[in-house]
Amino acid sequence: MIPDFFEQLPRSQREAVDSAGYRVMRWMAARDVLQARVAKGRIAGPLGAFLAYWLSLAPAKGAVSDLWLSFSYTQDQAKLKLVGGSPTLAHAPLEQALLHLPALRSFWSQELRLQHFVALRTLVPQAWLMDSAQVPPGAVIQGLDAVSWERLPQLRGQEWEIQDAKGQVLANRSLSLDSILTSRPASGVVLKAWYGRNDKEQVVLRSKEAAP
Template identity: 80%
Template sequence: MIPDLLEPLPRSQREAVDSAGYRIMRWMAAREVLQTRVTKGRVAGPLGDFLAHWLSLAPAPRGGSDLWLSFNYAQDQGGLKLSGGSATLAHSPLEQGLLHLPALRSFWSQELRQQHFVALRSLVPQAWLMDPAQVPPGAVIQGLNTVSWERTLQLWGRQWEIKDPQGQILTNRSLAQDSILTSRPVSGVVLKAWYGRNDDEQVVLSSIEAAP
């Protein structure tokens, strides 16, 4: 079953599905390290204040022994993307925003190791924590190339959605407090994969099916 469903995907995408469970577990462990550092005040200055605020809004972590993940695959829309799962990190736009936050790039690279960080950034949909602070003159919001959130909101209805920290889509088109800009899910093949541990306690892909 596993080879048949993954066969149409490029090799890099098949490997991404195969390794996703392990990488999500690494991400969960690194996220706990980030929480501890912020809680103990080890991240100073504006970044520490920013993280303390957003981490206080994060949904309760959820994992469990039975890890499953869902993926959307559309070759013409960015390829394979994580779309959900049993772990909170897999479906929380706030956690996705933290993973893609430029100020945390060195932290994630160190805690996850560069190879896994790059792979996760490719797999996890982009999200932006909409900081009310003004973008400095001459700068743009990384990944969007816009000079303000107000300008970004003009993209509403195209490839973006705005959600609250719990992942609910906001219908008000004005800039809401503590809102998160996310890319719209790709439309394509949906796969649901389960992961377990082998005899060496490694996280491995155990089964996969096409979701309805």
């Protein structure tokens, strides 16, 4: 355990941890709305079919009795990232990819409110749903600046992983329909935080501890 680590973080990072429990709860609620809209066919066209396929692969959502989240903090980059927790979406690469999916930006902005959406995108590691659809001519994969999955030289490095929908790392790093490209978390201090509700039913930070 690292004493006083939380107090040594920049103010913006401490506030991010303080608010993360509430924001993740909003994310969970918005995710339920997305599931319902897709199930009822309220998102039409190619996007609806795309979401229906990927949501069918999503890991089962377990009950959350005690809300806790874990964060990785790298001091050299001054970055705090959500890497685990009791809600499934806190550690599922498919859920991370859905949060960062450009086609869902307006949905998340409306359901989460823009400030919470922006904060979650900063906190949640980016991931990409890899499918067989061709990138349109003149376009690139957002966040990667590549015209196709096969044109990603970073895949040969050590900073990326290819996982299946359940979060299992694919040993052969294959580019297949059901794969998700994720960034390998940098080594750093892991901060674990527990949340609860106060007498006003607000989600607040209860306790935290850090370890190398």
